[in-house]
Amino acid sequence: MSAVEPISGKSDKSRLSSSDWEQAALDLLAEQGVAAVAVEPLARRLGVTKGSFYWHFPSRDALLKAALELWEKQDQEAVFDQIDAIIDPRERLYALFRRTSREIRSHVIYSHLLKAMDQPVVQPLMERVSTRRVNYLLTGYRALGMSRRDAMNRARLAYAAYIGILQMMLQLKTMRMNHEEYEAYVEHIAETLIPAAV
Amino acid sequence: MSAVEPISGKSDKSRLSSSDWEQAALDLLAEQGVAAVAVEPLARRLGVTKGSFYWHFPSRDALLKAALELWEKQDQEAVFDQIDAIIDPRERLYALFRRTSREIRSHVIYSHLLKAMDQPVVQPLMERVSTRRVNYLLTGYRALGMSRRDAMNRARLAYAAYIGILQMMLQLKTMRMNHEEYEAYVEHIAETLIPAAV
DNA sequence: TTGTTACCATACGGTAGCGTATTGACAACC
DNA sequence: GGTTGTCAATACGCTACCGTATGGTAACAA
Numbered sequence: 001m002s003a004v005e006p007i008s009g010k011s012d013k014s015r016l017s018s019s020d021w022e023q024a025a026l027d028l029l030a031e032q033g034v035a036a037v038a039v040e041p042l043a044r045r046l047g048v049t050k051g052s053f054y055w056h057f058p059s060r061d062a063l064l065k066a067a068l069e070l071w072e073k074q075d076q077e078a079v080f081d082q083i084d085a086i087i088d089p090r091e092r093l094y095a096l097f098r099r100t101s102r103e104i105r106s107h108v109i110y111s112h113l114l115k116a117m118d119q120p121v122v123q124p125l126m127e128r129v130s131t132r133r134v135n136y137l138l139t140g141y142r143a144l145g146m147s148r149r150d151a152m153n154r155a156r157l158a159y160a161a162y163i164g165i166l167q168m169m170l171q172l173k174t175m176r177m178n179h180e181e182y183e184a185y186v187e188h189i190a191e192t193l194i195p196a197a198v
Numbered sequence: 199m200s201a202v203e204p205i206s207g208k209s210d211k212s213r214l215s216s217s218d219w220e221q222a223a224l225d226l227l228a229e230q231g232v233a234a235v236a237v238e239p240l241a242r243r244l245g246v247t248k249g250s251f252y253w254h255f256p257s258r259d260a261l262l263k264a265a266l267e268l269w270e271k272q273d274q275e276a277v278f279d280q281i282d283a284i285i286d287p288r289e290r291l292y293a294l295f296r297r298t299s300r301e302i303r304s305h306v307i308y309s310h311l312l313k314a315m316d317q318p319v320v321q322p323l324m325e326r327v328s329t330r331r332v333n334y335l336l337t338g339y340r341a342l343g344m345s346r347r348d349a350m351n352r353a354r355l356a357y358a359a360y361i362g363i364l365q366m367m368l369q370l371k372t373m374r375m376n377h378e379e380y381e382a383y384v385e386h387i388a389e390t391l392i393p394a395a396v
Numbered sequence: 397t398t399g400t401t402a403c404c405a406t407a408c409g410g411t412a413g414c415g416t417a418t419t420g421a422c423a424a425c426c
Numbered sequence: 427g428g429t430t431g432t433c434a435a436t437a438c439g440c441t442a443c444c445g446t447a448t449g450g451t452a453a454c455a456a
Contacts, residue, residue: 167361
């Protein structure tokens with residue numbers, strides 16, 4: 001398996017739309033990172049040549065940008081929109097921690113993007129998404145009655161832990177654990193990072 | 199400044215040793231990541247051509263490997279060897295947390311290597327270094343009287359936080375803070391991740 | 397002084413991308 | 427049924443790297 005070629009998955013309709021390219025770009029991004037989102041390999045995977053690509057997009061960067069905007073939207077919906085429903089802040093933080101263990105794909109992409117922050121297309125997006133998330137945590141901690149300063153520091157710490165856990169789980173295979181071990185780990189994290197109820 | 203060229207720093211002796219190449223490789227690695235450690239750019243920076251390089255090393259990978267081994271040694275000495283002196287485990291953990299804020303270069307390199315775990319030269323090294331460090335934390339927490347399981351989870355969490363903080367500080371410039379703010383942050387982290395004395 | 401060794405330059409061939417230009421094919425529409 | 431618009435193939439030139447082959451030169455030794 002040459003890691004990129006056919007993937008003769010779903011719809012092999014004979015003509016492609018820009019949306020097809022964006023989807024394929026996200027797939028490849030999730031699988032192999034930003035560098036792998038290249039025109040010619042993508043075309044090969046989709047069974048066409050790059051002559052097709054440059055009809056839909058003016059450049060590789062344009063595709064990347066479009067794909068990333070798609071991801072940002074999907075990610076927002078998948079994770080945060082649902083949790084906003086939970087009112088109790090302690091419950092909401094806890095749900096946030098647990099949900100992060102699922103919805104893998106979106107986090108895998110986030111992790112890959114973290115490695116490509118040198119690229120101008122990626123950097124502003126990641127700044128945006130990350131500060132949004134930290135602020136989300138911040139308001140959560142504030143709602144628990146923490147001081148402005150403590151809440152900020154705890155939010156930073158929790159988000160740093162999120163990033164680190166991503167890397168450890170996805171990159172360091174020495175660190176991987178089985179399901180129940182992981183459940184206990186998440187539990188430990190919640191206990192450590194969410195202040196106890198009064 | 200073309201980001202790579204001269205750097206006509208220190209010793210511009212007219213002949214180079216393999217050690218000079220390794221040093222230059224580490225410099226470039228710290229500045230621009232693993233991908234930047236390429237033969238021709240390095241040669242340009244050193245004011246020679248790659249004809250020279252391939253006399254000292256058989257391949258680019260061989261250079262990278264040598265440079266990384268050098269880093270591993272330096273890193274070990276710079277951070278851990280000194281902290282081993284501290285006996286009280288609580289003090290030692292605290293010192294570890296604080297010291298990580300300094301010794302920047304070594305951590306910058308670690309952060310860049312984290313992004314290159316797909317490369318066969320990098321991966322085993324990072325597995326080795328990372329598990330070594332987590333185990334170091336583990337014994338620290340055990341010495342504080344935590345259960346095997348709790349200590350393991352706390353060590354994982356602390357190391358995840360380390361990784362995440364690295365990324366946030368080095369990549370997300372929105373997250374950067376001034377010195378006193380950072381000091382307070384580290385203090386908060388220590389309070390949160392090191393169990394209080396009985 | 398004459399080799400030898402250690403280091404370096406030059407020139408070459410190869411790969412993997414990006415992006416452009418031109419032409420082709422098929423479908424939709426009038 | 428011809429025209430137009432949409433998607434695609436081919437061929438090209440360009441850049442930046444890797445690695446090889448071969449010859450040159452300065453320093454040091456015999």
